[in-house]
Amino acid sequence: MEITAGGLLEIRITKADVGKRVSVRRVEEGGRVPPVFMDTVGVLTSWNEGVLTITRKDGVSVRIAESLLVAGKTVPPAPARRRGPAASFEELARITARAWQPLESQALGGWTLRAADGFTRRANSVLPLGDPGIPLDAALARVGDWYAERGLPAYVQAATGAAGTQELLCAELERRGWVNEVSAEVRIGALAPVGEAADEADEAAVSAVALTRAPDEDWLARYGKVRDPELARRMLVEGPSVWFASLDGGRAIGRCVVDGRWAGFAAVTVDPAFRRRGLATAVMTALARRALEEGASAAWLQVETGNPGARALYDGMGFATHHAYHHFRGVR
Structure with a gap:
């Protein structure tokens, strides 16, 4: 955490840092003596009415009352620990989407609505790689209508550990009551x-x-x-x-x-x-x-976070996590 020359912790983040990766320390609620401190690292996805929301790389959003903060600072992106090929999030998102093609799709600005009669979440979810071109609430309402017309639940596939806009979307979906139903890692390695x-x-x-x-x-x-x-x-x-x-x-x-x-x-x-x-x-x-x-020459795969056997196999083959993605299900 940020410590001054005098040895005191400082809060060096403000509302202007929303969208940036931060590290904060807070005192645990309850007034325990001695106090218990907790650290959180992730993207600051909102700061409203005295409450910060930080979305961690596992997609979980943590809400923290600003009155409990004792230190905070912005931090650079996590250092790359990837072996094998370099790849951007957008390149991998498009490559992985082509491997699970839907039966039908429709563009909504930079979003792609995908449906395949319910076979796999990947082919039956929204791929949001840009701005939908309309306000978020209106976009989500249109998403809900589109999937309801096909007798399908509405899913949005959003990522963490990839780009700030994706993590902001995760936080906004969660704030609106969408449920993070499944999380998985996208791993890459040399072939x-x-x-x-x-x-x-x-x-x-x-x-x-x-x-x-x-x-x-x-x-x-x-x-x-x-x-x-x-x-x-x-x-x-x-x-x-x-x-x-x-x-x-x-x-x-x-x-x-x-x-x-x-x-x-x-x-x-x-x-x-x-x-x-x-x-x-x-x-x-x-x-x-x-x-x-x-x-x-390069390889990718997706593995759910609750599959330790597969994760161990892929570790041994040299695969390393590039980012995580999450399927959020609508509340309708």
């Missing part, structure tokens, strides 16, 4: 190490991975998120260059979308009875090698 992830013992499994352009019945059964197989097939095959991997009749599966320099991995799933045997690594290695043959 070549993924293609080399299997050790000698796993090479036989890699060789046994079948790569196809469309999912078969075994693949869909293992994926397990399908209520309409024909809709799922139609959705899953869409993308610049899509590959499906299957091992041992669907005991382990995966999907990869090659899009220029990027290879996006998804749906890596293993029969619970055969986990921790290197099957997921074999599937990803086989897909990575095919993507390398098509000229890709």
Whole structure:
């Protein structure tokens, strides 16, 4: 925290710093003796009527009464800890969107409304990459109407750890009662190490991975998120260059979308009875090698924050978090 030459903490933020990344220290409510201090780092997304709202990188907004502040300062963006390729938030947002294409979409200024009969939140949510061109409340009302016409709940996909405007949107959605239903990390890494992830013992499994352009019945059964197989097939095959991997009749599966320099991995799933045997690594290695043959050099994937097994696997392959995204569900 900011400490003066005299050893005192100082509050060096004002309402003019809304939209900036800050670090604050506050005393815990309740008047405990000795006092208990708590620190919060994130984007200052509002400061109204004596209350600050700070949105942390995990998407959670923390409300702090200014009377409890004992110190505060603006801080630079978090240092990059990424290995592998450099990428902007907007580039990755567009790349990941092309890997999960909706059946229909409509522009609302810089927002894109997407629908696919409810198959995956990613294809049934608003992608807000700019200004909607109308006041936020009016934009959200139009979003609610558009999804209601299709018999779908309204979702907005917004990010943290990416750009201040996205974090401000997270805070505004939360303030209006929208619920952060699911959070996930977008991770990136160099592609070549993924293609080399299997050790000698796993090479036989890699060789046994079948790569196809469309999912078969075994693949869909293992994926397990399908209520309409024909809709799922139609959705899953869409993308610049899509590959499906299957091992041992669907005991382990995966999907990869090659899009220029990027290879996006998804749906890596293993029969619970055969986990921790290197099957997921074999599937990803086989897909990575095919993507390398098509000229890709960088990799991305999305992993939900509550999936420690997958996170450990991707850590070992060199993937590092680029940003987090959150699906906010409307209150209507």
